[in-house]
Amino acid sequence: EIVMTQSPATLSVSPGDRATLSCRASQSFSSNLAWYQQKPGQAPRLLIYGASTRATGIPARFSGSGSGTEFTLTISSLQSEDFAVYYCHQYGNWPPYTFGQGTKLEIK
Amino acid sequence: EVQLVESGGDLVQTGGSLRLSCAGSGFTFSSFAMNWVRQAPGKGLEWVSGISGSGVSTDYADSVKGRFTISRDNSKNTLYLQMNSLRAEDTAVYYCARLPVKYSPYYFDYWGQGTLVTVSS
Numbered sequence: 269e270i271v272m273t274q275s276p277a278t279l280s281v282s283p284g285d286r287a288t289l290s291c292r293a294s295q296s297f298s299s300n301l302a303w304y305q306q307k308p309g310q311a312p313r314l315l316i317y318g319a320s321t322r323a324t325g326i327p328a329r330f331s332g333s334g335s336g337t338e339f340t341l342t343i344s345s346l347q348s349e350d351f352a353v354y355y356c357h358q359y360g361n362w363p364p365y366t367f368g369q370g371t372k373l374e375i376k
Numbered sequence: 377e378v379q380l381v382e383s384g385g386d387l388v389q390t391g392g393s394l395r396l397s398c399a400g401s402g403f404t405f406s407s408f409a410m411n412w413v414r415q416a417p418g419k420g421l422e423w424v425s426g427i428s429g430s431g432v433s434t435d436y437a438d439s440v441k442g443r444f445t446i447s448r449d450n451s452k453n454t455l456y457l458q459m460n461s462l463r464a465e466d467t468a469v470y471y472c473a474r475l476p477v478k479y480s481p482y483y484f485d486y487w488g489q490g491t492l493v494t495v496s497s
Contacts (some may be wrong), residue, residue, distance in 0.1 A: 302483035304421075311471055312486040323485065349392065355421055362481035363435045365411075365423040 270294050271363050274354075274368035280376040283346050288369045289354055291339040297360030299335045306370075309354045315354075316341065343373075349376050378402040378486045380444050380472050385491030392495070398455040398472030398488055406430065406450040409475040411484065412457050414468035414493075424470070425457065429478035440466075462495045469493075 271294040281287045291301070299319040304312035312322040316332035319339055331343045344352055356368040384396040398410070411426040425436045425446040434446050445458040455472050469492050473484035 279378040299485075300481070304484075311489050313420075313487070314482075314483065316486050317485075357421075357483065359481045359483050363423075363426070363456040364437050365481065367423070369420045 269296050269357050269364060270297060270366050271355055272358055272366050272368040273295060274320055274371045276371060277369070278372045278374060281346055282376045283348060285346055285376075287343045287346055287350075287373055289341040289343075289373070290342070291334075291356035291368050293358060294341075295339040295361070296336040300358060300360030301332075301334070301339050302357045303330075303332055303341045303361065304355045304357065305350075305352045306355065312355060318325075346373075378474070380440075380474065380486055380488035382470065382472055382488045383493035385470065385493045387494045387496060388462055390462060390464060390495055390497045393458070393460045394462065394493060396457040396459065396470055396472075396491055396493070398481065400453045400455065400472075400474070403474075405448075405453040407478055409478055409480050409482070410448060410455045411473045411480075412446065412455075412489075413471045413473050413484070414466075415471070415490075416465075416468040420467075422468075426480050427455070428480070433479065435480065460492070462493075463494075464495050464497070467493060467495045 301319045303316040306312045320332045395454045412424040443461045469490040472488045474486040475482040476485045
């Protein structure tokens, strides 16, 4: 089973600034990685798949990069609606699908 | 518009059983693999089980293997999760989630709003 580790656990950023979230895998699995955003009381929402492809309707300020074992989600110019918890998810080595433990993005 | 609506969550005693349902609409249900993902209170996401579009292929997390059974009725556009021998650690919000393809593995492109299962003695 691939273990996904996200860092940091909590990230405090000011609106308008850039946020960089990291996700590391315990073993390589190419670029089969997705990112989800979850707000309190809501279901997760797909942001990025294939490590770098934005899902339908996702603003261009969200971008993903990486391959192998190191992946990054970058949110440029944070908006108020971007403060949430973000999860990475590997689907390259399955079963099982595995998720990172989440990064909480909070307002500084 | 794709919609997934879960139901069936409840308070159940340890060792009891429960069946969850997920009704899909806005897409050709049989053309997409479906999964269950859970989230314990205040915790992260954990994949539980998945089923192919036809229903022939199924997979389970080790934590639920032998206790949970996933199935689907494509004539009713509905996904199910039969949960037996429930434990306290099964307490969670259970989400159904769609893959954008007929077979795993892939990412989850649509999620339902979830249904809460509470297991207590």
